[in-house]
Amino acid sequence: MGGPFIEDPGADEFEGFDLTRLKVDQAYLKVTSSDSRNLSLYTLSGDCYGCPAEYSLNIWAGDEKNVTLSTKYPWTFVVSETYQEYLPLENASTVCTVSEIRLGEFGVYEFNIESEGNVCRLSILKEPVFEYGALVIAAAVYTGIALLYALLSLAYKKGVHTYFTSLGKASDSQVVLSMGASTEEVQNKPPARQRLKSLDTFRGISIVVMIFVNYGAGQYWFMEHATWNGLQVADLVFPWFMWIMGVCIPMGLRSAIRRKTPKTKIFLRILKRSIKLFMLGIILNSLGGWVELARYRIPGVLQRFGICYLVVSTVALIFSPQEPPQYQSNAGIFMSDVIQIIPQWVVHIVIVIAHTLITFLLPVPGCPTGYIGPGGIDLIVNGTGSPNCIGGAAGEVDRFILTSAHLYQNPTAKQVYHAGAFDPEGVLGSMTSVFQVFLGLQAGMTLQAFKSHRSRIIRWLVWAVITGIIGAGLCSASMNDGVIPLNKNLWSLSFVMVTSCFAFLLLSVCYVLVDIIGVWTGAPFFQAGMNSIFLYVGHNVAYNLFPWHYKVGSMNTHLQVLAETLWGTTLWVLIGLYLFYKKKFYTV
Numbered sequence: 407m408g409g410p411f412i413e414d415p416g417a418d419e420f421e422g423f424d425l426t427r428l429k430v431d432q433a434y435l436k437v438t439s440s441d442s443r444n445l446s447l448y449t450l451s452g453d454c455y456g457c458p459a460e461y462s463l464n465i466w467a468g469d470e471k472n473v474t475l476s477t478k479y480p481w482t483f484v485v486s487e488t489y490q491e492y493l494p495l496e497n498a499s500t501v502c503t504v505s506e507i508r509l510g511e512f513g514v515y516e517f518n519i520e521s522e523g524n525v526c527r528l529s530i531l532k533e534p535v536f537e538y539g540a541l542v543i544a545a546a547v548y549t550g551i552a553l554l555y556a557l558l559s560l561a562y563k564k565g566v567h568t569y570f571t572s573l574g575k576a577s578d579s580q581v582v583l584s585m586g587a588s589t590e591e592v593q594n595k596p597p598a599r600q601r602l603k604s605l606d607t608f609r610g611i612s613i614v615v616m617i618f619v620n621y622g623a624g625q626y627w628f629m630e631h632a633t634w635n636g637l638q639v640a641d642l643v644f645p646w647f648m649w650i651m652g653v654c655i656p657m658g659l660r661s662a663i664r665r666k667t668p669k670t671k672i673f674l675r676i677l678k679r680s681i682k683l684f685m686l687g688i689i690l691n692s693l694g695g696w697v698e699l700a701r702y703r704i705p706g707v708l709q710r711f712g713i714c715y716l717v718v719s720t721v722a723l724i725f726s727p728q729e730p731p732q733y734q735s736n737a738g739i740f741m742s743d744v745i746q747i748i749p750q751w752v753v754h755i756v757i758v759i760a761h762t763l764i765t766f767l768l769p770v771p772g773c774p775t776g777y778i779g780p781g782g783i784d785l786i787v788n789g790t791g792s793p794n795c796i797g798g799a800a801g802e803v804d805r806f807i808l809t810s811a812h813l814y815q816n817p818t819a820k821q822v823y824h825a826g827a828f829d830p831e832g833v834l835g836s837m838t839s840v841f842q843v844f845l846g847l848q849a850g851m852t853l854q855a856f857k858s859h860r861s862r863i864i865r866w867l868v869w870a871v872i873t874g875i876i877g878a879g880l881c882s883a884s885m886n887d888g889v890i891p892l893n894k895n896l897w898s899l900s901f902v903m904v905t906s907c908f909a910f911l912l913l914s915v916c917y918v919l920v921d922i923i924g925v926w927t928g929a930p931f932f933q934a935g936m937n938s939i940f941l942y943v944g945h946n947v948a949y950n951l952f953p954w955h956y957k958v959g960s961m962n963t964h965l966q967v968l969a970e971t972l973w974g975t976t977l978w979v980l981i982g983l984y985l986f987y988k989k990k991f992y993t994v
Contacts, residue, residue: 431537433475437463439469440468446463447464447483451479451481454784460491465519481506481509482503484502502524510535513535555929603921603928604919607932608916609938610931610938612938615642617975619643622971624967626968634819634893635893642908645905648839648842651843652845663728676719680715684709704808713839750844770795773794778797800832800896808833814827836897838902859917862917870907881900892904937992954978956970
């Protein structure tokens, strides 16, 4: 499927099709028939895994009907002599089937039902456009900006900055020597302990990508959240944010314990911060207009942050000794970062076991026990279930504790599977989220226990391999199969392991580039990471405000939508840079 490099629908009209009416990721399909029978056309999107085909239209011999279809996922077209709302793909009355057809954006296609031999053919009337041209342009522009910044910074350091720095050093040496210190003492003075920039860089990458995907990500399907099972770009940032929060927990606790702060006082600080995060999330849920308390959503992103921070930090506080233990044996030294927190491992593994037992053993009225699918038409093939089966036990627990009215009403599975309300930040998923934060805490313990770069990197990479293997094993390295499929909506254990694997890898890369080699300062992500909560709250509040968002014309191409998305994201990056250089840092 070719087409022009720069996304352009071409002429306004093509053989009677008004191309200006198409939106992003849409194409026209002309359905024709020379068959004398009265037939029904059923369609099935590749995004609806395991679903029956859904009735679309009725067609007679000589008919010509036009429909608009999404091009995000492949389609299966089924023609049958019978009419029913949903048709299993193996139905005996099927005339013909065309499977896994990918349509291209702004393309025009013809689906013809021939009169003999029960044959259907799909042909291209107008070639689609190259929809990824906008990404190529954006990558080129931002790469150019990065290279220009690097060259200007290098020129500044080699020129003006070097000159004035040398003058400053000479002046400082004279002042110190005049106070009685020798040149040797000045040179041997140990450097001040520096903050690891890679941690803030990691956090900054998470928040910037989160803003980008929350602002639309140019409406590219692979950058959105997976409909149910699976892993796409938008599914990575939230667990990464949770994970890096865990990395920083041991540092804060160790610092407080070294200052001889009573544990009761430390716990009150933990509780206070958790409540702040939870309440801030509750407030953000009111964005969009007047609130009806009877239907007010309770769960949310910051609410889950607050819960996980409270649990993981409290468990760590309970089992943290006043002084780090000293190990004499080689095995004890080698495994010190794990041995120190074995009691914490026990607690969190118990939480994971409890989550697993509830997920697969809790009876859900009207639904198969152990079901973890999206409900709706996913269960029609088996003739069981209802829209309330969405999420299985996770949905049932939320409906019991919070009631359906206080859950998210438009989950990703609603439109595709025709499922009911379900909250991706619900109660049961918080248990595995706690474990994800704890895996981050394990990475933070490596920082505490080992001072050499080599030791830290090796351990993080080993953890990446371990979590990756476990995650791949649980989901059989596939999207929909395995004992526990990858699922962000349920925050499944395989999802925790796979996203933590990527987190260990990303932190290792940032640590090498920023803190070890020093070839990258972490900019502009480092500065954004220093004010991550401010940027998170701000980008939510400004979601429909100018200058972050605007609309020009039809906004029906990826190029237009991506430009608007990148504009809003870049503004927040610039705000992060401004706050950093003004030394203004906002935390909760």
